[in-house]
Amino acid sequence: MAVNPKTLYDIPLFGDMDADALGKISSLMNYMKVQEGEVLTQKGQGAHTFYVVLSGNFLISFNEDRAFTLHEKGQIMGWSSVVTPFRYTGTAVALTRGEVLCLSAEAFRELLTGDARISDLLMKKIYAIFSERMPYFSGTKRAADS
Amino acid sequence: MLGLKAISAQNGWEYALLGVSIVFTGLVLLALVLSQLHKLLRLWENRSSIGQLVKERWKSESAVTDQETTKSEPSSDLIESRRQYQMLVERIGEPFALPRLLRLAEKSGLHRPHATINELIQADIILPDDNGYYTWKP
């Protein structure tokens, strides 16, 4: 089912976008309901889908079983679909039933290459999230805890 | 004929120098024009009396969808879950890896381990230590 652009408006990742850009992105997305225990991404496998949480709770685990959980609307999973080498760095599993927006990696990458403005706005935020989560999959201790 | 003589014999230096100059000139000219283009357009737009369309009507509606972030379906009683999972945590030690707790819970045949772990996290009984591992609140 096509995603209503209004769904994206209160998601922080898309907060800076105009209606045109939201329309472009939402046209590529689909709703997906997830069941408790469902695996969305598998560490090491090709990153084929980018997810945005609409509802539900999720656990993402990395090397050495480091993990964190997502509980809020707008949080993302599967950012490796737009970051080389395009392989998931973590395994995402649904802790409860919920709903996510999914965007195919190929369509997302094509959108990013074809629209510099959207790419600039989105990739900055995705990279900020990537750097926050990096200690989990790289195993480096956070400076505050050393 | 090879080497520098071959280049000179066929006017290679002239061709290369001229070629590089033309490519640079072309792109420099284009860059100069483009750097002023947006200013020219702005000048033109200020002459116009037609205002910009506001895209704010997207913002006027409060799009709050029902969130099920905290209300999961009824799982095991929280006190009983707490007791069961505390035993598992004592077995694996702290700080513990949440995926490991989940695997252990599944192996132990506990009812709906994913939802239960989520309830324990939401109730601040399982707490993150900011290193990717978790501790149990006594």
Added chain:
Amino acid sequence: MESLLLDFLSNTGYMMADYRNVIMMIIGSVFIYLGIAKHYEPLLLVPIGFGILMGNVPVFKGLGLSIYEDNSVLHYLYMGVKSGVYPPLIFMGIGALTDFSTMLARPVLMLLGAAAQMGVFITFLGALALGFPLNEAASIGIIGGADGPTAIFLTAKLAPHLIGPIAVAAYSYMALVPVIQPPIMKLLTTRKERLIRMEDLREVSKQEKMIFPIVGFLLCCMLAPAALPLLGMLFAGNLLKEATVTERLAEAARRPILDSVTILLGITVGASTQADVFLTPRSVGIFVLGACSFGVATATGVLFAKFMNLFLRHKINPLIGAAGVSAVPDSARVVQIVGQAEDPTNFLLMHAMAPNISGVIGSAIAAGVLWSFMM
């Protein structure tokens, strides 16, 4: 009966093949492997690889089977290469696919694309020094533009007998950009330079994006009219994209037309790469020069960025100079990866797209200039 069978057997490829056909088939198979298993430019390497297989099956002359025989199917399809029709169609698709706003947001980055084209002319000199005649040296030099369609277009005009090795060299090195560029980039930059954060890009209006293809076309083609087929189609495709009223045409340009032409070009270029043309000392020279041209183009782009930093208030990360090599978007991605290795939060991709795209324009101008010199 026996003589019929013997006749038949003697006309099979097995009997007519020699070691050179086998070598070429191995090369074609390697290309297919690199494309499918390693994901190196699969849209190019797979058709080219299979074309090499097709072109190196020994056939009986006179039956209209070989690509070089006038009445063969492959020959008719190859006409689009020899006549220079396919590359401009590909450029139209590229124009319809590409967003030029990063280049419009900071036009000074276009100079990095210009600097990288020095690789074309330095290689041109190198080819002359090795004894290649002018027309062949120009065709070899354009490999440094890292633009397959441009290389094929110019070679079809100047040295059609070299289309096979030059196209294979150009596309092979384009596929190997992630291998060739990073060591050169790291060698020529310091860690401090690699950590430079680029200034945020300004927003580019729709009007700018619509006016650009017209202005760009007029400026570039009035200066170098020989670049008209390539740049005209590039800017035409881009105008179709930006003038949203022609979205259907833009969609046709960037999907069915681009994909169809890419298939036909890849297969026929591959099929034209036959052993007697390809397995020669000249082809080895072309490959060596091609590798050098990529390296030189990367180096000149990076060094020019460092030179520009002497004068710029807001410094640019010199890594993006490597993206002046117009292998879009691979060299921009390489810049992102190398920059990210130093600082994972430094997002260089979109900044690198500016020289990447201007490199496409620069290589087309270089091709037009070289063609006009040789006319």
